Amino acid sequence: MIETFSSRQQQFLQAEQVAQRQYNQMAFWRLMWFVGAILVVWGLHRADQVIATLVVALVGVVGFLWMLKHHTRIRRERDLNHHLAYINEDEAARLDRKFLRPETGDGFANPTHPYAGDLDLFGKLSLFRLLNRTHTHEGTRRLADWLLAPASPKTIFFRQQAVADLLPQLDWRQTFEAHAYLNEAVSRPTSALRQWAAAEPIPVPLYLNLARFGLPLLTFTLLMAWLLGFVSGWAVVGSLAVTGALLGRTNERAKQVADQTSDITAALDTFRDLLADAEQVDGRAERLRVIRETLRGGKESGQAQPASVLVGRLSNLAQNFNFRSNPYFYLFVGLPVLWDVHYLIRLERWRTQHGPHLERWFAALAELEALNSLVGFAHAHPTYVQPDLVETEHLTLDAKQAAHPLLAPGKGVANSLALAGNGQTILITGSNMSGKSTFLRTLGANVVLALAGAVVSAERFVVSPVRLFTSMRTQDSLEESTSSFYAELKRLQTLIQLSGEAKNWPVLYFLDEILKGTNSADRHRGAEALIRQLHQTTASGFVSTHDLELGQLADAQGQPLDFVRNFHFQSDVCDGQLLFDYRLRDGICQSFNASQLMRSIGINV
Known part of the structure; x- marks a missing residue:
């Protein structure tokens, strides 16, 4: 590519x-x-x-x-x-996993989110940055929401349909994105404009509607008469004074409308172009059809013209109205012709006729931008696959040759693993730096992509609807007087609460180095108790650990637990050098490298 x-x-x-x-x-x-x-x-x-x-x-x-x-x-x-x-x-x-765009999505990060921090949803090297081709404020928010909240299988299917239809339209997709670059103001929030558009209409008083034509004509007539010597200059001053008094009655309202429209006015022309592109998007996919119909309008929707035309009209009205901010224009033009009144009436008429549709237009544009991000990601990675979403009562995850999507294609080591059923736990043991944590993040990140509607870094990927949860990067908090161990306990408490909720989707968890902040005896007892407790729920997942005894859990008769499976990563020593192949293997790890690593830094062990 x-x-x-x-x-x-x-x-x-x-x-x-x-x-x-x-x-x-x-x-x-x-x-x-x-x-x-x-x-x-x-x-x-x-x-x-x-x-x-x-x-x-x-x-x-x-x-x-x-x-x-x-x-x-x-x-x-x-x-x-x-x-x-x-x-x-x-x-x-x-x-090559280098990024020219500065947006990292850090503003959407939430330290209490079930998985965002551990799976690098936002940040300098993140899934958001890898996928993001949005530019409007609403489009960026929509993409972040898709990563933060798994979608239903039906929604994912519709997104996959749209991605397939947009995939061959490279010229349209890049032109659509380039139009957004023409004005950086499109990234500003449109909340004030949408609030103005959705508010109840406020009719301009009838006397102002009449005066906006008669009074400027009277002022102009008196001005000509004064220039020709027929009347005193005080007549012109008097007419302007009356005009100023009328404008004073609308000044507060005009200022409010200006505040709600001025920030985004510069971007409305670009929004018009983006909407025009969206109205012409090709494809039979359901979501693309809905977006087109929303923007093109029709008699049934009460929208007589396409959104791009109507937003273009709003752009002209808002730009002309905001000329009032120029003091020279206001003094020599705005005051004599009652400029504010003319454009308040025109803006009110636009709001009455089209204001209720503006929210839907921006929402449709945001969805198309988010879809364009998924398509751009799919186009750039033709070897990635579209995941299969299966609706089943039991949790299903089947990954064949899955690699971490944040590693450049061909640079990561791919592994395969399947997890089926509720209340199941897969234990991952292994030596330090052998790939345990990366493998957990590999599966977790690809699940996030799959449940957002994106392609995944794998040869085949099957997943059922799940609620993701991770506990991998717990840190202490000086501000909250919280140790790293207690921070992990709070995360695990959240897992227990989630797994106990009566929800349609089971929890899929990823726990890295579980209970690492305490002594080995308490760590083992706590980890075993948690695994047995989670088995009684619909939650299933992965636990990485150095505790080999966890892999030997047995029932009361001494038989291995049938809901625990063991896999491992290992390292080898060759000529005093540690070697890693990052390959997942069956069973419990039998080789560790902590002593070699300590000797390598000068500790005599």
Whole structure:
């Protein structure tokens, strides 16, 4: 895939350079046109050619405006190609697990979440950063939510359908993302705008509706009469005073609307482009069809025009309304023509007709962005597989040649393992640094991806709906006066509570070096008691440990427990060097390396 991304990066860089040359040329000709028009108008004026002067001035203005519009179009094309080149550069870097985008998703991290911290959902090297191709605030939030909460099999199936339909549409997907890059303001929260749109309409009083035409006309008439000497200047001042008094009645409301719309106004044009892209997305998948219908509207939905057109109209209204923040404009234009009243009425009319739909439009766009993230991840990793989701009463996890998705393809060692049934525990023993913790995170991370609707790093991956729980990186807290051991106990208490809840989905747990903060005797008794207790619930999972006796648990008759299975990782010593193959093997580990590691740092053991 790196060849594809590198080739496309060069293609768009070349297109950017062509557009930059056109941009520079147009800037030169705009300057020449402006200077030439000024000189010709000045010369005709000196020659007392009034009609010719007016004609040339008009042609000069029209020509300059046309060139300005064309110049803006070239700049947009240049910027779009620049962002497309960057997107492909970023995609190539991700293949080596390097990231150009700064967003880490740390804002979504929650230390009490059942698995987010242990499975690296957020951070510098995280699943969020690996998947993320979102740009809007709502889209980013939606992707984070998908990682934080497993979806139902039906929902996952719909996402997988959409991913399959979008997978071949590389040009559309990257153009959709590049449009979001055109304005960084799309990453700002839209909550204030959505709150304004969803609020109850507040009609403008009838007298203001009438005055917004009559009073500016009266002011203009008095101004002309004063210039011609028919009335006193105080008449104009009086008319402006009345206008100011009327504006004072709406000032508080105008300020409130400005506060709710000003921050996101700059991004509305970009939202319009994103919505236009979304309205044209191709595919028969159910979620894509729903997104299209939501945005395109129709008589049945009470939405006469596509969302992109209506948001574009809102953008124009909001931009024009917020001209009021310029004091010179407000003094010379806003005050005499009752600018606030005109645009409050127009914004109110837009809100009444289309405000209730805005929340659905943003939600549809957020879902499409999150889906685009899953598709981008799948496209970049063609060897990853779409997991099979099975709905069964018993917990099922079957991973064939699964590797950690945060390791670059081909750099991790893949392993296979299956877990079936409720109340089951798989014990993983092994020497230090042999791969126990990484293997637990490998399975956990791939389960997170599978239950979000993404592809997974495996040859085959089957999983049933589960509630994930991990206890792997418990730390002490000076602020809460909590030791690392007690912090782990609190995590295990949460596991016991979750496994005891009457939920449809069983708990799948991953416990690393269980009860490592206490003495060996208490650790063994506590771990054994927990495993036996969890067996009485629907929870199943994995426990890594150095406690070999745990692997020899037996019932009252001395028979091995049928709900505990043993696997291990091992290390070998060759010429005094420790060697690891990171391969999972059956049974309890028989070789350990702590003594060799201590000797390697100078401890005489």
